Amino acid sequence: MTALGKTTWVFSGGNIPRTSTGVEPEFTSRDELCLLNTGGRRAELEMIVYFEDADPSLPFRVVVEPRRVFHVRINDLIDPHAIPLGVPYGLVVTSDEPIVAQLTRVDTRQSALATTVMPGYSVGD
Amino acid sequence: MTALGKTTWVFSGGNIPRTSTGVEPEFTSRDELCLLNTGGRRAELEMIVYFEDADPSLPFRVVVEPRRVFHVRINDLIDPHAIPLGVPYGLVVTSDEPIVAQLTRVDTRQSALATTVMPGYSVGD
Amino acid sequence: MTALGKTTWVFSGGNIPRTSTGVEPEFTSRDELCLLNTGGRRAELEMIVYFEDADPSLPFRVVVEPRRVFHVRINDLIDPHAIPLGVPYGLVVTSDEPIVAQLTRVDTRQSALATTVMPGYSVGD
Amino acid sequence: MTALGKTTWVFSGGNIPRTSTGVEPEFTSRDELCLLNTGGRRAELEMIVYFEDADPSLPFRVVVEPRRVFHVRINDLIDPHAIPLGVPYGLVVTSDEPIVAQLTRVDTRQSALATTVMPGYSVGD
Numbered sequence: 304m305t306a307l308g309k310t311t312w313v314f315s316g317g318n319i320p321r322t323s324t325g326v327e328p329e330f331t332s333r334d335e336l337c338l339l340n341t342g343g344r345r346a347e348l349e350m351i352v353y354f355e356d357a358d359p360s361l362p363f364r365v366v367v368e369p370r371r372v373f374h375v376r377i378n379d380l381i382d383p384h385a386i387p388l389g390v391p392y393g394l395v396v397t398s399d400e401p402i403v404a405q406l407t408r409v410d411t412r413q414s415a416l417a418t419t420v421m422p423g424y425s426v427g428d
Numbered sequence: 429m430t431a432l433g434k435t436t437w438v439f440s441g442g443n444i445p446r447t448s449t450g451v452e453p454e455f456t457s458r459d460e461l462c463l464l465n466t467g468g469r470r471a472e473l474e475m476i477v478y479f480e481d482a483d484p485s486l487p488f489r490v491v492v493e494p495r496r497v498f499h500v501r502i503n504d505l506i507d508p509h510a511i512p513l514g515v516p517y518g519l520v521v522t523s524d525e526p527i528v529a530q531l532t533r534v535d536t537r538q539s540a541l542a543t544t545v546m547p548g549y550s551v552g553d
Numbered sequence: 554m555t556a557l558g559k560t561t562w563v564f565s566g567g568n569i570p571r572t573s574t575g576v577e578p579e580f581t582s583r584d585e586l587c588l589l590n591t592g593g594r595r596a597e598l599e600m601i602v603y604f605e606d607a608d609p610s611l612p613f614r615v616v617v618e619p620r621r622v623f624h625v626r627i628n629d630l631i632d633p634h635a636i637p638l639g640v641p642y643g644l645v646v647t648s649d650e651p652i653v654a655q656l657t658r659v660d661t662r663q664s665a666l667a668t669t670v671m672p673g674y675s676v677g678d
Numbered sequence: 679m680t681a682l683g684k685t686t687w688v689f690s691g692g693n694i695p696r697t698s699t700g701v702e703p704e705f706t707s708r709d710e711l712c713l714l715n716t717g718g719r720r721a722e723l724e725m726i727v728y729f730e731d732a733d734p735s736l737p738f739r740v741v742v743e744p745r746r747v748f749h750v751r752i753n754d755l756i757d758p759h760a761i762p763l764g765v766p767y768g769l770v771v772t773s774d775e776p777i778v779a780q781l782t783r784v785d786t787r788q789s790a791l792a793t794t795v796m797p798g799y800s801v802g803d
Contacts, residue, residue, distance in 0.1 A: 314530070315529060316545055329764075335691075341688070351466075353466065355498055370728060371728060372692075372766055373766070374693070389454075393464035412541065413455075413540060415540030415792075416790060417541045418792045419669075420545065420794050422796075440587040440622060440652075441657050442587075443624070479621065480623055514579075516623070517622055518589035535668055538575065538580075544669050544794075546670045547670075564714075564778075565713055565777075566795055567747075603716065603746060604747060606746075639704075641749035663705075665789075667790075668793075672795075672797045
């Protein structure tokens with residue numbers, strides 16, 4: 304496969320549902336970033352989180368190994384700091400290797416499961 | 429990060445669910461426009477709403493501060509006029525600075541929550 | 554607004570849910586094509602439906618007036634023929650004027666509402 | 679219609695829900711790849727599945743006949759091997775003819791149906 308092009312992925316609609324019902328961790332409400340690195344080199348990613356009423360986060364570091372997918376729950380990020388639940392956020396993911404990113408949401412605040420996928424916007428090259 | 433390019437975002441599938449169940453405002457049915465301005469200058473936006481049986485709305489003005497996300501409920505827009513519930517609409521968002529826009533829907537007309545994300549189409553530059 | 558470019562929109566994931574629960578027509582299961590014409594001229598569209606085990610449909614004709622949105626339920630198309638429920642289909646929409654198209658699904662086969670939005674792929678110009 | 683361009687489609691958010699409720703096969707939880715070939719020649723596709731903790735799959739072969747849609751459940755793939763349920767995966771679909779691909783998910787782990795559509799990213803030409 305030819306290179307996907309070195310890309311930055313942007314998501315504007317982040318918001319981790321505040322509560323959950325059902326067995327954890329399978330039914331824990333979450334925003335989950337789904338990363339795919341089809342290339343032969345490990346991808347080193349930097350994620351910046353944007354808020355409505357505060358400055359952007361410090362950069363989060365994530366690695367996706369060559370020829371691997373990696374699904375990381377935004378809820379589980381704690382270094383350099385945790386992302387608050389139930390608040391609007393945006394996300395910019397940059398990578399030193401070509402990757403594809405999608406953001407999925409599982410929302411079990413009510414007893415019925417709701418799921419959605421947020422396509423990222425790819426910019427730069 | 430390099431500029432996202434000055435963009436116009438277009439959505440054709442708007443329709444604010446007419447009723448809600450559950451605690452407000454968390455579970456209020458809504459269409460919510462999710463805007464991200466990663467740049468260093470405030471973005472001044474103009475939104476035009478299109479209908480099936482009436483002329484387009486007057487322009488709504490929205491501001492997104494530098495390095496901030498802003499989620500605005502279409503339901504909450506009242507100036508220059510409110511958007512009726514339960515009718516099809518389209519949305520064109522233009523900005524004087526590069527932004528990313530997505531439209532999310534929360535639908536609690538029935539007791540179970542349904543959510544969806546509508547990617548916008550970016551045109552022009 | 555500058556022209557969106559004359560486009561063809563393609564959807565591969567069509568499938569009208571076979572049954573419904575709840576009050577009609579609000580909760581009728583459906584695939585709904587959401588069309589937006591922001592320009593000053595009426596758009597004349599042709600839709601072709603593709604199946605797994607049969608030749609493509611004859612063309613459906615749809616008009617979107619200038620500066621109007623139009624949401625049409627695939628379930629309601631009957632000329633030149635109806636689309637069967639519960640079968641996979643694909644959809645190609647071509648327009649003589651620039652438009653934006655998205656396909657939304659409302660699924661009430663079970664008592665809980667499920668909704669999703671399918672972004673179209675825009676080809677040609 | 680002019681050619682869609684020969685494309686590779688990439689999905690990073692795969693995860694087949696592990697359990698189902700409701701009548702099979704209609705309500706079986708699944709990831710379903712929706713393929714559309716609007717052209718006049720049969721399309722021969724190769725699908726590679728990427729995992730978090732294992733090397734990518736051997737190639738799966740799928741054919742989409744001319745002027746046909748084809749919806750294939752990832753759950754049903756068994757040759758060269760089955761895809762495990764409940765684990766993150768990514769998907770790369772390449773075709774020797776222009777096609778359009780989308781990935782839909784039906785999740786009936788709880789009694790309420792949840793559906794989502796994952797747009798693919800098209801790369802190369």
